[in-house]
Amino acid sequence: MRRHELTGSEWELLAPLIPSAGRGRPRAEDRRVVNGMVYKIRTGVSWRDLPERYGPWKSVYTRFRRYAIDGVFTQALQQIQAQADAAGDIDWLVQIDSTIVRAHQHSAATGRKGGSIGDEPDDHALGRSRGGLTTKIHLACDGRGRPLAILLTPGQRHDGVCAQPLLERIRVPRTGQGRPRCRPNHMIADKAYSSRGFRVYLRRRGIGHTIPEKNDQKQHRRNRGRRGGRPAGFDLEIYRRRNTVERCFNQLKGFRGIATRYEKTATSYEAAVTLASLLLWARSV
Incomplete structure (x- = not known):
């Protein structure tokens, strides 16, 4: 095993989740190709600059792109989550948050005219904020x-x-019969998620939540008197655990290919983030 490659235990866990080869000529060794993908997102190098030990770079890229479009990494992540949930290894005190990623100038050169292809969004998940693209x-x-x-x-x-939409993407399949688990026991978020509509949505789904209330919302509620309703419940001890999601972002951004976006399409970049998430799960189970 070399630096930035899968360990033996990680490969034993991931190997059954990789689609088997179909008919035709033998393809490149799965472990070598997946190691090339991991090396790419770990270091952030260009696909053309992959070391020769991973084989032709175009073969690694083609396989990665196929897996991204087919949702292979997403399915593999759900299978690992299902195994962990069956073993009671998932803590359903869920935290949500977001982080900004700078897009490299190469990622903006999509070269596409006339919209998106398939599930690819028209904007390729690229926008302009105070940090640029x-x-x-x-x-x-x-x-x-x-x-x-x-x-x-x-x-x-x-x-x-x-x-x-983020919460509705939580979908942990059951190893046996039954619907996938989609509802956390409790959810923690910061003030950016403090809206009446979102709180109503959480109550309808029966999801307990700890979200601090914004100062202007508090003042508006006080100004309305009795019509303003009761203050939103808030447990400081539970809220102190919100740093967990920040530490998760810190681990994901340890991958240089995640900390800076080099992929041109949102499909490929999401596949890279999902592969990094898959590795985080592989280390913890």
Whole structure:
């Protein structure tokens, strides 16, 4: 094993999750190709600059792109989550937050005219914020700091708008019969998610939540008197655990290919983030 490659235990866990080869000529060794993908997102190098030990760079890129479009990494992540949930290893005290990622100039050169292809968004999850061209990663993680759901948007998109779509992406399958688990026991978020509409949505789904109230919302409620309703419940001890999602972002951004976006399409970049999340889970189970 070399630096930035899978350990033996990590490969034993991931190998059954990689799709088997179909008919035709034998393809490149799976472990070598996946190691090339991991090296790429670990170091942030260009696909053309992959070391020769991973084989032709185009073969590694083609496989990565195919997996990204087919959602292979997402399915593999859900399978690992299902195994952990069956073993009672998931802490369903879920935290949500977002982080801004600077987009490299190469990622903006999509070269596409006339919209998107397939599930690719028209804007490729690229937007302009105060930092220039950016992408925002919205993340929901469990109480042990492992990603449960990921959502990419342009960098200027407000967190509160994406809270509901992010939670609806949490989908942990059952190992036996039954519907996938989609509802946390409790959710923690910061003031950016403090809106009446989102709180109503959480109550309807029966999700307990700890979200601090903004000062202007408090004042507006006081000004309305009895019609303003009761203050939102807030438990400071539970809220102190919100640093878990920040530590999860810190681990994801340890991958240089995640900390800076080099991928041109949102599909490829989301696949890279999902692969990094998969490695975080592989280390913890």
